Amino acid sequence: MKALNNILLIFACVVMMSCSKDDDEFMPINESLAMSTTMEAVDMGLSVDWASCNVGAKTPTQYGGHYCWGDPTGTQVSYIADNIMQNISGSDMDIVAANFGNGWRMPTTQEFEELIKNCTHRVVTVNGISCVKFTSKNGNSILFPFGGYTYGANATCFGEGITGYYWTATGEPKSTSAQYIYVGRQNKLPAAYNVSYGASVRGVRNHVSDDKKEDSNDKPNEDNGGSGGTVPSTSYEKPDIDYYDYTAYPTKMKVVYKIHNRDKAKVTSAKIYYGTSSNPTKYVTATVSGVLITATITGLKKDTKYFVKCSAKGKGGTTTTGTTRLGTIN
Numbered sequence: 402m403k404a405l406n407n408i409l410l411i412f413a414c415v416v417m418m419s420c421s422k423d424d425d426e427f428m429p430i431n432e433s434l435a436m437s438t439t440m441e442a443v444d445m446g447l448s449v450d451w452a453s454c455n456v457g458a459k460t461p462t463q464y465g466g467h468y469c470w471g472d473p474t475g476t477q478v479s480y481i482a483d484n485i486m487q488n489i490s491g492s493d494m495d496i497v498a499a500n501f502g503n504g505w506r507m508p509t510t511q512e513f514e515e516l517i518k519n520c521t522h523r524v525v526t527v528n529g530i531s532c533v534k535f536t537s538k539n540g541n542s543i544l545f546p547f548g549g550y551t552y553g554a555n556a557t558c559f560g561e562g563i564t565g566y567y568w569t570a571t572g573e574p575k576s577t578s579a580q581y582i583y584v585g586r587q588n589k590l591p592a593a594y595n596v597s598y599g600a601s602v603r604g605v606r607n608h609v610s611d612d613k614k615e616d617s618n619d620k621p622n623e624d625n626g627g628s629g630g631t632v633p634s635t636s637y638e639k640p641d642i643d644y645y646d647y648t649a650y651p652t653k654m655k656v657v658y659k660i661h662n663r664d665k666a667k668v669t670s671a672k673i674y675y676g677t678s679s680n681p682t683k684y685v686t687a688t689v690s691g692v693l694i695t696a697t698i699t700g701l702k703k704d705t706k707y708f709v710k711c712s713a714k715g716k717g718g719t720t721t722t723g724t725t726r727l728g729t730i731n
């Protein structure tokens with residue numbers, strides 16, 4: 402009987418350890434919010450990588466939601482805070498950390514300042530949405546759409562399409578305010594708003610260097626004996642590309658596509674097709690730089706809708722995207 406009890410005790414410990422492991426897996430506080438957001442890291446050549454989209458947005462030009470500062474659930478409309486911390490980045494009050502894990506968190510004021518001071522920025526219109534486009538020295542870029550802000554019990558929105566208000570993780574203790582960044586034709590470094598205002602939120606995470614890639618390359622290739630050093634891979638994939646960005650002018654458009662598997666695809670050339678029909682046949686040769694495929698299409702008509710698509714050729718084959726409808730301005 403004693404032996405049986407010992408066996409049952411061991412079994413219970415194993416079950417508890419298994420459950421503990423499952424409990425350690427990250428679970429967002431607001432699963433619907435996590436599912437409605439694209440969290441893709443963009444290397445801007447800075448101390449942190451920036452998310453490509455706002456919290457609550459699937460694409461770079463979507464506004465996403467408006468969130469009260471310090472509300473990790475993203476569901477508060479208006480509230481009174483009585484404990485303003487100096488920095489909530491990565492804490493249990495951080496809406497980004499609470500819902501996305503994996504090192505994602507809200508940016509501090511200093512990290513916003515780093516972005517503004519080390520990147521070029523200008524106002525662009527993408528898919529009819531006004532944004533500020535930040536472009537880094539390495540050629541990568543991110544968009545901050547003008548989502549405005551909300552206030553009051555009914556979450557009335559002000560300034561949508563005109564200005565953007567983005568919370569930082571930096572609070573102002575001994576007050577009911579936190580710092581935000583004003584994004585518009587003149588990007589303003591931090592000002593303070595009452596935390597009950599609803600503003601846009603963008604995620605960051607510490608930049609991951611290429612050291613990990615080098616470390617993985619140093620591991621022996623088990624498929625080739627496990628001790629003979631590294632064996633270069635010769636398998637390639639078809640390019641995984643999709644529409645990323647565009648800038649409209651009266652008679653031209655600058656169109657950008659993004660390569661998601663640059664190292665595996667090894668894209669060597671690309672074309673961007675355009676036309677007023679849904680199956681465009683005219684094309685221009687695009688420039689491939691890093692993860693971006695860029696082309697400027699000229700000779701267009703003012704205030705006209707065009708269909709565009711991209712065809713990219715790499716060492717693993719050729720991929721052609723579906724069409725995207727864009728337009729020139731008047």
